[in-house]
Amino acid sequence: MATNGAHQDPPFTSMVKSKFLSHPEDLGVVAVGFSGGQRKAGVDAAPSALIEAGLLTQLRDELGYKLHGHDEVHNYAALAPKDDPDYRGMKNPRAVSAVTRRIAEQVYEQAREGRMVLTLGGDHSVAIGTIAGSAKATRERLGGREIGVIWVDAHADINTPEMSDSGNIHGMPLAFLTGLAREDKEEYFGWLRPEHRLSLKKLVYIGLRDVDPAEKRLLREHGVRAFSMFDVDRHGIGRVVEMALAHIGSDTPVHLSFDVDALDPMWAPSTGTPVRGGLTLREGDYICECVHETGSLVAVDLVEVNPSLAPEIESGARETVRAGCSLVRCALGESLL
Secondary structure, X not given: OOOOOOOOOOOOOOOOOXXXXXXXXXXEEEEEOOOXXXXXXXXXXXXXXXXXXXXXXXXXXXXXXXXXOOOXXXXXXXXXXXXXXXXXXXXXXXXXXXXXXXXXXXXXXXXXXXXXXXXEOOOHHHHHHHHHHHHHHHHHXXXXXXXXXXXXXXXXXOOOOOOOOOOOHHHOHHHHHHOOOOOOOHHHOOOXXXXXXXXXXXXXXXXXXXXXXXXXXXXXXXXXXXXXXXXXXXXXXXXXXXXXXXXXXXXXXXXXEEEHHHEOOOOOOOOOOOOOOOXXXXXXXXXXXXXXXXXXXXXXXXXXXXXXXXXOOOOHHHHHHHHHHHHHHHHOOOOOX
16 A cells, blocks of 8 residues: 555554465555356445455455555456356356356466465356465465365255356356366356366365255365365364364465355345355354464455345344454454454
8 A cells, every 4th residue: 555654554463374375464455356157146236345444454454464466446347258158057158167267367476476365256257267276376486385165055065067067167166166166168158277187186165055965965075175064063063174274274374255145144234145044253253263373374355245136124234344354354353353
């Protein structure tokens, strides 16, 4: 941020030493106004709503981050093809591929500098780009080291195109990132290379409660570590997070991808695919706090806030935006004491 002689940047407040970032006090921001991975309008307005609610000001003035790339909310309209027919059952495949490829470049440009990267979505299809970009940068910076992903979501988002009933690509990002779904054509995610990939062994879910039958079979066949709301009820959120982090391992950089629909609609009603019986806001904050405490966090996504939805619930959009801001602040070092 610009400074003058009368202003000093606030000190960086996190007490946690980063294991993998050379400049942990620097925060690369990628604000993604994109809704093409699903068919409900409004999720593209989420980054602006989060910023207008003061999120970036809080990160700068209260937590002491130096912000980079935060001056623009990207809408990627110039990347939209004139003709984008369904392909392998996918809706808007060329648009989503082109946009996520650009997001991968934007995240990579920030991550290669050794900064934490925060992506504000957008629907969850954007994670094809965010995870690809951070995976590539991490491999380059840390001698080939893989990232781990903690995916906090009501949904598994690991449908292959042929498995999907809806064709919405926000339900497919992990299939493409892990190589379960493959495509040779550049305009249909063929741009994904080995350096962009995520190992299924380094993927952990928290908060699942609406998983398609084909996804359940796939998760079982590949031994993917997944903690549903049943596990949260059985063990408590503390033990679940402990087991999730143990599976990832303390020697692995972590990309946290948080879909706000992981929270119960009581706390986050303004989202495209709400499912009752989810995490409380406090449980969501706790996940974020614990991941930050490891010192392994290198990137955070917050997605699927849709301020235009749930108008029948008084203040629903405002409360969902507030919840999203709280999750991000906790992931980036805000503590209760």
